[in-house]
Amino acid sequence: xxxVTQLDSQVPVFEEAPVELRCNYSSSVxxxxxWYVQYPNQGLQLLLKYLSGSTLVKGxxxxxxxxxxxQTSFHLRKPSVHISDTAEYFCAATGSGNTGKLIFGQGxxxxxxx
Amino acid sequence: xxGVTQTPRHLVMxxxxxxxxxxxxxxxxxxxxxxxxxxxKPLELMFVYSLEERVENNSVxxxxxxxxxxxxxxxxxxxxxxxxxxxLYLCASSQVAKGGNEQFFGPGTRLTVx
Numbered sequence: 001x002x003x004v005t006q007l008d009s010q011v012p013v014f015e016e017a018p019v020e021l022r023c024n025y026s027s028s029v030x031x032x033x034x035w036y037v038q039y040p041n042q043g044l045q046l047l048l049k050y051l052s053g054s055t056l057v058k059g060x061x062x063x064x065x066x067x068x069x070x071q072t073s074f075h076l077r078k079p080s081v082h083i084s085d086t087a088e089y090f091c092a093a094t095g096s097g098n099t100g101k102l103i104f105g106q107g108x109x110x111x112x113x114x
Numbered sequence: 115x116x117g118v119t120q121t122p123r124h125l126v127m128x129x130x131x132x133x134x135x136x137x138x139x140x141x142x143x144x145x146x147x148x149x150x151x152x153x154x155k156p157l158e159l160m161f162v163y164s165l166e167e168r169v170e171n172n173s174v175x176x177x178x179x180x181x182x183x184x185x186x187x188x189x190x191x192x193x194x195x196x197x198x199x200x201x202l203y204l205c206a207s208s209q210v211a212k213g214g215n216e217q218f219f220g221p222g223t224r225l226t227v228x
Binding site for chain 1: 120221
């Protein structure tokens with residue numbers, strides 16, 4: 001069965017430091033991969049997506065992610081975080097079938113400290 | 115209105131009440147989804163509608179009853195809920211025909227069952 005694993009439930013980091021949020025997926029077929037961000041009391045907002053082509057994907061708010069097929073990973077990175085980046089981050093992959101279903105990871109809470 | 119809207123944003127109900135959550139998408143998409151997000155738990159996919167037909171029902175109790183009258187609207191009818199049903203309920207939509215299956219989320223309805 002397909003699955004998405006986010007390896008860290010919480011990541012504390014100081015402002016202006018770099019950060020990496022880890023995501024691994026398992027799938028026997030080609031997948032599309034996504035990172036979403038959720039601010040308190042809001043819905044999920046798409047940060048970036050990998051469909052095909054270049055394995056380095058750039059998204060909004062200075063985030064980027066690298067698709068690594070051999071390691072089945074799609075880690076999210078930002079070279080310098082801001083207090084406003086404090087939020088919950090979700091990695092997701094396309095599910096089986098043709099319903100547009102996504103498989104979500106458990107989420108990672110990014111806590112940016114001053 | 116743009117994107118995906120949900121009403122109400124907050125709802126408090128007793129265990130014997132009947133209420134409905136409404137979702138509307140203004141994106142011309144052909145698939146809609148209900149998710150449940152509880153504290154400290156991953157996103158739970160509840161229902162998937164594709165072309166107005168329910169294509170997935172993830173063992174959701176019958177006290178939750180979805181309705182999709184057309185491709186733009188999705189309802190979640192609630193009756194005789196339990197306190198453990200208190201959560202953030204998120205609606206999303208996507209265009210399944212295109213590659214990528216990117217889902218667009220509404221802001222959610224914060225439900226409290228007393």
